[in-house]
Amino acid sequence: MPDLIIETREVSKIFGGLTAVNQVDLEIPRGSIYAIIGPNGAGKTTLFNCISGFYTPEHGQILFQGNPIQGFTTDFISGQGISRTYQNIRLFANLTAIENIMVGQHTNLVTAWWDAIISSPRYRRENANSRKNALHWLDFVGLNGYGDYLACNLPYGMQRRLELARALASDPTLILLDEPTAGMNPQESEEMMAFIRMIREKLEKSIILIEHDMRVVMGISDRISVLDYGTKIAEGSPKEIQANERVIEAYLGPGGAALAKKYQDRRRNKQNA
Amino acid sequence: MKNHQARTIIQKGLLFALILILIMAIGFHEIAAALVSRVFSVDVRRGSLPEVRFMMYFFGLYAFISGWATAGKEGSFSQKLLQGIVASAVAGLIVALFDILLVYLVQNGIDIREYLTAFSTASMSYFLFDRGQAGLLQHLVYFVIFGGLGSLLHVIRDTEAAQNAINKASFFLKSSKEKIDNALPPFVRKYGKYLVLMIVAVAMYILPRLWGSYINFVLGLVGLYVIAGIGLNIIVGLSGQLVLGYAAFFAMGAYSMALLNAPTPHNILLGFWPSLIVAMIMAVLAGLVLGLPLMGLRGDYLAIVTLGFGEIIRILLKSDLLSNLTGGPRGIHDIQGPTLFGRPFFSDINYMYIIFVAVALTIFVYNRLQESRTGRAWLSIKEDAIASQATGVNLKKYKLLALAIGAAFAGLVGGISAARNQFTGPNDHSLLVSMNVLSIVIVGGVNSVPGIILGAFTLKGLPEILREVENYRQLLFGILLIVMMIMRPNGLWPATRPLYEHMDDPESTKKTSGKESNNA
Numbered sequence: 050m051p052d053l054i055i056e057t058r059e060v061s062k063i064f065g066g067l068t069a070v071n072q073v074d075l076e077i078p079r080g081s082i083y084a085i086i087g088p089n090g091a092g093k094t095t096l097f098n099c100i101s102g103f104y105t106p107e108h109g110q111i112l113f114q115g116n117p118i119q120g121f122t123t124d125f126i127s128g129q130g131i132s133r134t135y136q137n138i139r140l141f142a143n144l145t146a147i148e149n150i151m152v153g154q155h156t157n158l159v160t161a162w163w164d165a166i167i168s169s170p171r172y173r174r175e176n177a178n179s180r181k182n183a184l185h186w187l188d189f190v191g192l193n194g195y196g197d198y199l200a201c202n203l204p205y206g207m208q209r210r211l212e213l214a215r216a217l218a219s220d221p222t223l224i225l226l227d228e229p230t231a232g233m234n235p236q237e238s239e240e241m242m243a244f245i246r247m248i249r250e251k252l253e254k255s256i257i258l259i260e261h262d263m264r265v266v267m268g269i270s271d272r273i274s275v276l277d278y279g280t281k282i283a284e285g286s287p288k289e290i291q292a293n294e295r296v297i298e299a300y301l302g303p304g305g306a307a308l309a310k311k312y313q314d315r316r317r318n319k320q321n322a
Numbered sequence: 323m324k325n326h327q328a329r330t331i332i333q334k335g336l337l338f339a340l341i342l343i344l345i346m347a348i349g350f351h352e353i354a355a356a357l358v359s360r361v362f363s364v365d366v367r368r369g370s371l372p373e374v375r376f377m378m379y380f381f382g383l384y385a386f387i388s389g390w391a392t393a394g395k396e397g398s399f400s401q402k403l404l405q406g407i408v409a410s411a412v413a414g415l416i417v418a419l420f421d422i423l424l425v426y427l428v429q430n431g432i433d434i435r436e437y438l439t440a441f442s443t444a445s446m447s448y449f450l451f452d453r454g455q456a457g458l459l460q461h462l463v464y465f466v467i468f469g470g471l472g473s474l475l476h477v478i479r480d481t482e483a484a485q486n487a488i489n490k491a492s493f494f495l496k497s498s499k500e501k502i503d504n505a506l507p508p509f510v511r512k513y514g515k516y517l518v519l520m521i522v523a524v525a526m527y528i529l530p531r532l533w534g535s536y537i538n539f540v541l542g543l544v545g546l547y548v549i550a551g552i553g554l555n556i557i558v559g560l561s562g563q564l565v566l567g568y569a570a571f572f573a574m575g576a577y578s579m580a581l582l583n584a585p586t587p588h589n590i591l592l593g594f595w596p597s598l599i600v601a602m603i604m605a606v607l608a609g610l611v612l613g614l615p616l617m618g619l620r621g622d623y624l625a626i627v628t629l630g631f632g633e634i635i636r637i638l639l640k641s642d643l644l645s646n647l648t649g650g651p652r653g654i655h656d657i658q659g660p661t662l663f664g665r666p667f668f669s670d671i672n673y674m675y676i677i678f679v680a681v682a683l684t685i686f687v688y689n690r691l692q693e694s695r696t697g698r699a700w701l702s703i704k705e706d707a708i709a710s711q712a713t714g715v716n717l718k719k720y721k722l723l724a725l726a727i728g729a730a731f732a733g734l735v736g737g738i739s740a741a742r743n744q745f746t747g748p749n750d751h752s753l754l755v756s757m758n759v760l761s762i763v764i765v766g767g768v769n770s771v772p773g774i775i776l777g778a779f780t781l782k783g784l785p786e787i788l789r790e791v792e793n794y795r796q797l798l799f800g801i802l803l804i805v806m807m808i809m810r811p812n813g814l815w816p817a818t819r820p821l822y823e824h825m826d827d828p829e830s831t832k833k834t835s836g837k838e839s840n841n842a
Contacts (some may be wrong), residue, residue, distance in 0.1 A: 064428070101712060102712070103708070105614070109640040116567030122711065123711045123717050124711045124712070124713075124714050124715055124717070126712040127711075127712055127713060132713070139706050139708070139709040140709075141701065141702045141705035141706060141709070141710070142705055142706075143819075144705065144819060145820075145821070145822070146821075147822040147823055148698055148701075148819060150589060151695075151698055151712070151822075152698050152699065152701075152713055153699075154701075155695065155713055155714045156714035158695050160694075161696070162691060162694065162727075164694075164696070165691055165693075165696055166690045168690060172694070175695075176694070176695075182820050183822065184823065187823070194823070196822060196823030196824075197819075197821040197822065197823045197824060199819070215713065219714060
């Protein structure tokens with residue numbers, strides 16, 4: 050049996066009469082970059098929210114390193130080693146960048162409030178370490194010199210990177226990235242792709258990402274799952290997904306596959322001529 | 323363009339005239355004159371008006387301020403000045419029109435106090451400097467002269483030369499402060515903080531003996547509100563839970579102290595110090611009992627529920643249901659004061675000491691907490707509870723912790739103040755108390771200790787000292803809050819966050835300097 054970081058078994062999430070996620074099975078191997086794509090409203094973020102504990106799925110099981118995690122609160126799941134970023138950035142706006150990262154380390158710190166009041170040696174040690182770590186992550190995401198800025202005063206691109214630093218600070222085994230390159234220009238997304246690769250290679254983390262930018266998805270992911278109306282319609286390597294007719298129809302509508310084929314042929318002919 | 327300018331000038335003049343007329347209409351000019359006489363340390367006899375010259379000073383000051391505020395913002399030097407003078411003159415003219423009415427009323431001896439309480443003949447003629455028609459003319463002249471002076475000063479301040487001079491002066495001040503800092507011997511630089519603390523401690527030991535019981539009373543009150551403000555700030559400012567029933571925690575503290583330490587109704591007489599601890603514990607328990615069912619609530623709903631909780635506690639204490647237990651609406655009298663090493667320790671000076679220590683302790687605990695992991699967790703909950711939980715913060719635990727610690731401080735305040743007043747009753751713990759504490763936090767500056775101290779002085783200390791303003795307290799309160807929200811939306815002394823990245827790291831600097839010397 051392969052070493053799976055996350056396995057979902059027939060996970061369903063229902064809002065009233067709407068089945069947002071419908072019996073989705075995923076098997077995500079450790080150390081991979083796994084992309085979940087699909088048209089708007091396909092249930093990608095809902096699936097993320099089920100994994101990170103915002104929602105409890107009505108049906109099915111989510112196994113993290115073999116242990117079921119569905120139904121637990123988000124802080125427990127985060128403590129297990131899953132951290133995430135958000136589609137619309139959710140930083141702690143009126144804390145400084147460094148403090149944001151220090152909050153990110155929360156689950157790894159142990160000292161309690163009375164330690165802080167009497168300033169016990171272990172508290173002082175931990176606080177100094179936590180600051181040092183925060184500086185390290187700040188450096189890692191290239192925000193040197195911006196540590197004392199309030200998060201809300203940072204430009205958009207930096208906020209994205211700061212959110213990543215906050216997610217990394219708890220030293221998770223799995224990182225969920227919800228549209229990491231949203232609102233970025235091509236050059237910035239290129240940088241972000243390199244950065245995500247580095248997280249996998251250097252830090253040996255597993256990454257699941259939701260993304261709309263196909264260049265990014267096809268560029269970095271090992272495997273891709275496609276959701277449409279809450280159901281998984283395809284899974285495979287980027288090559289396989291690009292050629293999959295159901296996927297093309299999900300994006301372009303019925304008959305889209307034929308249309309796409311026509312355009313591809315025409316382009317090929319042009320290139321040949 | 324010209325037309326537009328003229329309109330704004332007239333509007334400004336009109337505004338200042340209207341404010342002055344309103345001040346007269348509520349009789350505030352007498353109070354203001356009395357305050358001015360305070361500045362010149364002339365006491366006003368009870369039931370009589372201050373000397374007329376103080377009214378003139380006040381009027382001059384008002385005209386000066388209106389001139390300052392109405393001076394033009396654009397154009398040449400003389401244009402700006404002219405705008406200010408014209409606006410002041412407009413204000414003067416309108417006030418003069420109002421004065422004509424007053425003169426008519428005074429000369430014909432018409433008293434309309436029945437309809438407008440402030441318009442007594444004495445008050446009206448006092449407004450006219452007791453000179454009738456001559457006063458009217460004087461008003462106009464004052465407005466032009468002092469208003470002109472005000473605008474002149476403002477315009478001069480706005481010129482480039484003056485701005486340069488101000489910049490230079492502030493730079494000089496800063497650099498000289500640095501020079502002094504550098505010139506200090508290293509011993510003082512290292513331990514200067516402790517030195518200052520020691521000086522403060524000695525001053526706090528000596529001063530209450532010197533400045534008399536009245537000041538002790540007022541400062542004691544301010545101190546108690548500082549503790550309460552910081553306690554509430556832990557709940558509202560740090561963990562972001564808008565609790566409006568804070569007075570309920572006072573009540574828990576005060577009644578614990580009273581029931582355990584008064585001859586009636588139970589005659590337990592446990593002693594002040596153990597009772598104080600019980601008071602804090604009871605307040606914490608109340609905080610937890612209130613907190614547990616509230617965990618799911620946020621924002622407006624939380625505010626309304628806690629407001630209800632505060633009222634429930636007050637009404638319970640007031641009700642006949644518990645009157646055997648808590649003394650009912652009459653409250654509890656003759657609460658025993660503290661003793662220290664077997665000696666009585668409850669003079670006003672002693673209470674001042676107790677309050678100083680309590681304030682110092684509160685500030686110490688608050689500062690330690692807010693820079694810790696706990697403090698950051700609280701702040702993150704306030705900023706974005708959902709993201710905070712997803713980063714691993716246990717919401718329930720930290721929200722309850724904030725409530726408990728905040729309530730403990732309220733219990734401390736309740737206990738001390740019950741013993742200090744030797745009395746506590748249901749009405750000491752009304753909604754207004756919660757609101758006062760909340761205003762102190764907001765006016766002073768959320769999450770800022772100096773701000774809260776400043777706020778407690780402004781909202782609690784000043785009104786006690788300026789007894790004349792008593793009747794206008796709520797009015798001033800309202801005006802102050804509105805002005806604050808416009809001028810300083812983050813409070814009188816806004817909070818800052820610690821700067822970790824460029825924090826002075828004495829060890830690392832030592833190391834680098836050591837290396838350099840080795841290389842040399």
